[in-house]
Amino acid sequence: MIPSIPSSRFFRVSYLSYVTLFFIFLITPLVVVAAFSFNDALFPSLPWNGFTWDWYLGKGDPRLGLFHDNALLDSIGVSVQVAIVTTMASLALATCNAFLFEREQFPGKNFLYVLMLMPLVIPGVILGVSILVFSSTVANWFEVQFGIEIEALRPGLVLVTLGQFAFLTTIATLVISARLRKFDITQEEAAMNLGASRLTAIATVTLPFLKPALFGAGVVAFLMSFENFNTTLMLVGSDAPLTIAMFDRLREGSTPVLNAVSVLLMVGSACLALVSLFVQRPAKP
Amino acid sequence: MSKTSGNFNRTQYRLGFWLLLAPIVLWLSLLIILPHIDMVLVSLRERIASREYAFSFGNYTAFFTEPLYWNTFVRTAVMSIVATVMTLIIAFPVSFYIAKVLTGRPRIALFILCLLPFWVSELVRTYGWMILLRETGLISGALQWFGLADQPVEMLYNDVAIMVGLIYTSMLFMVVPLVTTLDSLDNSLIEAGYDLGGSSFHVMRSIVIPHAMPGIMSGCIVVFMLTLGNYLTPTLLGGKSSLWFTEQIYTQFITRFNWEQGAAFGILLLILSSLIVWLGLKITRQSFTRVMS
Numbered sequence: 001m002i003p004s005i006p007s008s009r010f011f012r013v014s015y016l017s018y019v020t021l022f023f024i025f026l027i028t029p030l031v032v033v034a035a036f037s038f039n040d041a042l043f044p045s046l047p048w049n050g051f052t053w054d055w056y057l058g059k060g061d062p063r064l065g066l067f068h069d070n071a072l073l074d075s076i077g078v079s080v081q082v083a084i085v086t087t088m089a090s091l092a093l094a095t096c097n098a099f100l101f102e103r104e105q106f107p108g109k110n111f112l113y114v115l116m117l118m119p120l121v122i123p124g125v126i127l128g129v130s131i132l133v134f135s136s137t138v139a140n141w142f143e144v145q146f147g148i149e150i151e152a153l154r155p156g157l158v159l160v161t162l163g164q165f166a167f168l169t170t171i172a173t174l175v176i177s178a179r180l181r182k183f184d185i186t187q188e189e190a191a192m193n194l195g196a197s198r199l200t201a202i203a204t205v206t207l208p209f210l211k212p213a214l215f216g217a218g219v220v221a222f223l224m225s226f227e228n229f230n231t232t233l234m235l236v237g238s239d240a241p242l243t244i245a246m247f248d249r250l251r252e253g254s255t256p257v258l259n260a261v262s263v264l265l266m267v268g269s270a271c272l273a274l275v276s277l278f279v280q281r282p283a284k285p
Numbered sequence: 286m287s288k289t290s291g292n293f294n295r296t297q298y299r300l301g302f303w304l305l306l307a308p309i310v311l312w313l314s315l316l317i318i319l320p321h322i323d324m325v326l327v328s329l330r331e332r333i334a335s336r337e338y339a340f341s342f343g344n345y346t347a348f349f350t351e352p353l354y355w356n357t358f359v360r361t362a363v364m365s366i367v368a369t370v371m372t373l374i375i376a377f378p379v380s381f382y383i384a385k386v387l388t389g390r391p392r393i394a395l396f397i398l399c400l401l402p403f404w405v406s407e408l409v410r411t412y413g414w415m416i417l418l419r420e421t422g423l424i425s426g427a428l429q430w431f432g433l434a435d436q437p438v439e440m441l442y443n444d445v446a447i448m449v450g451l452i453y454t455s456m457l458f459m460v461v462p463l464v465t466t467l468d469s470l471d472n473s474l475i476e477a478g479y480d481l482g483g484s485s486f487h488v489m490r491s492i493v494i495p496h497a498m499p500g501i502m503s504g505c506i507v508v509f510m511l512t513l514g515n516y517l518t519p520t521l522l523g524g525k526s527s528l529w530f531t532e533q534i535y536t537q538f539i540t541r542f543n544w545e546q547g548a549a550f551g552i553l554l555l556i557l558s559s560l561i562v563w564l565g566l567k568i569t570r571q572s573f574t575r576v577m578s
Contacts (some may be wrong), residue, residue, distance in 0.1 A: 002385045002472055005479055015382065022379045023395075026402055026456070029413025032423060036416060045421035093308050100305040114574065115313050121562060122317075123514025125531045126551045129538060133327050133548060134320035166316040198301070227406040229517050230531075234538065246408050250415070250521060262409040269404035 034266065037259030044256045055260040066260040075245035076261075082157060082241055083225040086164045090221050091214060093165075094172030098210075101173075102180045119167035128234030131163050156237030163231040168224055172217040179213030180206075212279065219276045223269065321555075328548035344549035354533065354550070361530040362557060364444070365512040368451040369505050372459045375452065376504070380463035381493070385472070396464060403457040411521050414450050415441060418522070442524035450518040455511060459504040466500030467493070502569045506562050513558050530554055 036044040040052040042062060058065030066072060101113060119127065132155065139153035152158040183206060191201035207214075229243045236244050242261070249258060331341035348354045383395050402410060417423050418440040428434040440446060470493065478488035494501075519529035534554065537547030566573060 002475055003388075004472065004476055007485075015378070015386075019379055019382050022375070023398060025453070026399070029410055029417060029453070030402055030405060032416050033409055033413040043421070044416050045419065046423065046426040093312060096305050097309050100302075100309060104302055104305065106302070106306075110574075112309070112313075115317070116309065117574065118313075118317055121510060121559065122321075123510060123531070123554060123558060125514055125516055125534055126555050127317075129534060129547065129551050130320035130324045131316060132538070133544060134323040137323050137327075162316060166312070169312060223404065227408070229406075229408060230514060233516065233535070243406060243408055246412075247517070247521075250408070250412060258412065262405070262412060265409055266405050273404055 030266065033259050033262045037256050037263050039256060042255055043253070044259055055256045058257075062255065064255070064257060066257055066264065069257055072242070072245060072257070072261060075240050075242045078157065078239050079226050079241040079243070082161050082164070083222045085161050086168060086225040087218050087221040089161075089165050090169040090172045091176075091218055093169050094176050094217060095210070095214070097169070097173040098176040098180045101177055116170060116173060119170045122167070124167070124228070124230030125234060127166060128163050128231040131159060131166065131231075132234055135159055135162075154237065155235055157239055159235040159237075160232050160241065163235045164225045164228050167231070168221045171224070172221055175217040175220070176210060176213050179210055183209050215279050216276060219272055223272065324548045324551055327545055328552050330545055332545065344546050345553075347546065348549060348553060357528045357530050357533055358553065358557070360528055361513060362561075364448070364451075365509055366561075368448060368455065368512045369509045371448070372452050372455045372508050373501065373505060376456060376459040376463055377501075380460050380467055383460075384464045384467035385470075385475075399460050399464075400457060407454055407517055410454060411450055411518050414446070414453065414522060418446055418449075441522060442526055444523070446522040447519050447527060447529075450522040451512050451515065454515070454518055455508040458507040458511065462500040462504040462507075463497060466497045470496045498569055502565060506565055509561060509565075510558055513554065 033044075037055050038051050038053075040049040040054070041047075054063045054065055056065045056067060059068055097116065101109070101116075122130075135153040139150050142148050142150055142153075187209075188201045188205050191205045192198060196204065227243060229247065232241055232244060233247075240248070246258060246261060328344055329340060329342065330338040331343045333339050348358075379399075383392060383399070387395060415422075419425070420437045420439040420441070422440070424440060425434070425438045428438055429436070474492055474496075475488055478492045483491070514531060516529070516531040516535065519527040520532060523529065530550070531554070534547050534550045537543045537550060562573075
């Protein structure tokens with residue numbers, strides 16, 4: 001089983017081939033998606049007709065490439081906007097939460113902590129639906145009582161942002177709390193003894209210490225927001241983020257332009273992963 | 286330090302506490318608690334006229350009397366459990382290999398390779414499976430090329446396709462906790478098990494698996510929840526025959542605009558998922574906060 005225990009050659013070989021098969025299983029779908037973005041055919045399927053850049057650069061129907069497909073490009077823009085706002089908001093709240101749970105003692109703290117974890121165990125579809133129901137209850141109430149129509153509470157990007165924010169905050173809080181727990185509070189006290197106010201001490205000593213966690217949580221939140229489907233599906237209005245736009249096209253059956261978008265997403269994720277590895281490395285002992 | 290400045294610090298400190306408490310309370314009450322209470326209220330009413338509602342259990346009785354709803358619900362639960370167990374069975378040997386057999390660089394490389402596909406959207410991964418499994422897809426083509434089939438084979442739009450997609454999507458959430466807990470198991474314990482005459486099976490059953498239990502449990506809970514709440518994979522890989530419960534919720538809300546019925550379905554799914562998570566924690570005597578963090 002482990003290297004220090006002798007095992008038969010047959011066992012070792014079959015174990016290794018199992019692990020190899022597993023990784024083939026893991027990688028194949030992605031390789032296939034990427035490969036077919038270069039296939040010179042109208043549908044992402046066999047036979048292989050040769051290499052083309054059309055699905056990236058094609059100028060018009062029926063071979064509209066990604067960089068000329070305005071609907072897809074717009075939806076990428078929408079996704080980026082939503083992801084930036086969601087990430088910023090959830091990082092801000094998560095930092096507050098981390099200080100609250102790591103520094104303060106108050107009655108009902110454990111209860112609040114369990115509540116804070118709840119968004120992780122609520123299925124995304126239900127989270128989306130519940131926010132949809134509640135926001136339209138509030139919107140209807142305003143309409144009946146005051147005759148004001150609040151557009152933001154109807155399905156649309158504001159609700160999408162709120163829905164994603166609702167569960168991303170929990171994830172960010174867990175990451176930032178874990179880092180804050182390792183912080184030696186005497187450093188902050190030293191800064192205050194040297195004349196800094198509490199806020200200055202936090203801003204100049206504690207927050208820089210939290211930076212790797214803030215960055216890591218930010219990358220995760222950004223990606224999860226960008227890729228979120230379940231919650232978004234329930235709250236989306238007329239402006240579709242990328243996942244929704246891709247889903248609609250997938251169901252209709254689309255040209256390999258979707259493969260090209262997928263490759264773009266893979267490259268984007270890989271860059272983010274590399275950057276986050278690079279930023280977080282010095283922090284590790 | 287004088288007494289007054291101590292007091293000042295104290296009030297400043299209390300103010301800071303309330304400032305930290307306010308946002309989290311707002312977040313949890315406005316986006317989590319009130320929406321769910323409202324959903325319960327909506328599920329317990331019935332439209333009698335335009336903008337007029339009466340209290341009723343009608344939406345819940347409809348669920349139990351309409352076989353389609355009921356069957357979809359049970360089917361979703363059973364398939365989610367099967368997918369969770371299969372994911373565990375497939376992931377465990379791989380996690381053990383990464384955590385215990387490999388050392389140094391290959392180990393880190395393989396672990397990162399495991400995480401890689403999950404940086405890419407679930408949509409893209411599912412799309413990959415569609416290209417592989419469809420009638421004009423790669424697997425069908427390969428089968429014909431090897432002479433194992435004489436015409437295109439449609440492998441999409443059945444339960445096996447859904448299962449493959451669900452297992453693939455869940456893999457990360459099983460491998461990571463398993464590798465972490467297996468990693469913390471001291472090799473000398475395994476060696477001691479062999480020295481004392483235990484067989485591989487015995488060592489596995491009485492040393493490795495008990496030690497990995499927290500990881501197995503948190504992996505299973507997360508995978509089960511994600512599978513139960515999944516919408517994308519069953520819809521795309523199962524097509525019209527997928528019959529997944531989240532699709533029912535979507536249909537009631539968006540297509541039929543029957544929010545009362547949809548809310549009832551949502552509550553039922555939430556109850557099911559909480560119940561199974563709770564049972565899992567009870568059986569293995571784990572605490573919710575520990576498993577989640």
